[in-house]
Amino acid sequence: MTEPLEVGDIAPATASGTWAELGGLAEQLLGVVQSVDGVIAVYPAQPLWQSIAGAALSVVTGDAPALITLTDDDELLAVKTRIAVGTSRPAPAVAREVAEAVRRHLLPRPAAVDVSVVKVGA
């Protein structure tokens, strides 16, 4: 299964119940990312223009774009996030710390974390 899961997704009733689990997890991970020193903002993991392209859909759902996406391919849980960092700490160090914090939170489950720094400075 390689369905992207979004924060706040309503979990469909699946046999495994994984969707519901991952939905809650994405929300937890958002908190984990935000609490890393130097992170000043978390942006929708999917770029805005893609969400706009799907505006017709969001008109119906009214959902805000997901800040962290999770994709579960059964072996690795892929986590994707885009962040802005301040200038008080080196940006690469903050990015590494974000990845480590996410990984630590998910233990013992193996994860592949993708962190993009899309803004440096206020």
Next chain:
Amino acid sequence: MTGSPAAQHQLDLVPDALLAGRAADGDTAAFEALARRHGPLMRATARRLTGSLADADDVVQETLVQAWKQLESLRDPAAVKGWLLRIVGSRSIDHLRKRRNHADLGDVENTVDATSPPKNKDPETNAVNSSRIEALKAALAKLPEEQRRCWVLKEFNDQSYEEIALTLNISPASVRGRLARARITLARTMEEWR
């Protein structure tokens, strides 16, 4: 994108058509100059349509994203202002629908001007004049929503009946009727007020 003061400074003198052409070629500085030039009008329109300044800023941002993506489809670069305003119109209406669906916040028009900034920094401004404007705002806020939308799209955006019809997904005849009713109500209110 180079949105630096230096770039702005030069581009401020360049006419719309040229900026739109350059922006369609991928010149982001030209696009930003257009955004700055027409931003206040876009924001004012979106605010009157959505009823809140925060929503207006969301609408302006979404409008600019859509405009950037679709610039190539703009046949007449000189008409970029009207084109941007049409996008503002449809995105504002989308915004209202989205909000309506998401959470029932009640009548949007009741929130009109809740975030109104201080009026008329110009001390010379005629008090009578500004209170007439306030009266019009109040009358506008009391209109049925569809009528108000038609009126704003006509008077602020200068859209044709056909364009308004497309934006609101109603027939041009309905636009004509709603606009007339809006004007009659507003004109009467303003006459009484005068």
Next chain:
Amino acid sequence: MNTTSDTLECGHSLAELSAYLDTGQIADPVHLETCPECQAGLASLRHLSELGRELLSSDVADAGSGTDDWMQSILDNLRLELRPGRSIPLQSGNPNDTLWETEGSISALIRSVADALPGTAAGKCRLHGDVATPGAGITVDVEIAVVYGHPMEERAATLRQELAETLALHTELTIQAINITVTDVLEPPKPASPADPTTPADATTPADPMTKEQP
């Protein structure tokens, strides 16, 4: 408009007059010219249109200038979304992780450093070289405008130094050279004039390069 019905005593409706206002077309133009009822109705609608234009001006004035913070923040978001540029890899602590900085985030950082210097404003900014390969030599080209009266050579030297430090701190790029070109000399800022949205030349007040928004 002293009638309480939508139909005037002459038999014509206010709706017809409203449409006439927009299209210039009406079934009986001769009647319109001579009918005092219709003329009064039309005058009232025109008066309303006039008020509508005043409301628009007032709303546009309230909306602020296109050079204000609200627009700046929208444009910052757009840059982030529309021009992320190339992805610059960062070393990660785990082989399963992929860490990146976007080229756009680095360009914006460079611009903010240039903008923060007194009397200078950033123009174009480019990273040349293979940013996707760790260790590859990168050249930075920055164009700046300097306000008339500020020492250009000194500004350029200071900027070069500050950029070197900032890039060493916030990127893992191997910077080989930082080329700074002064492309413009700006007039010292003048007092802002009121913006008029309808005439392009006046629509945006040129930003004051001396006013820094950076902390």
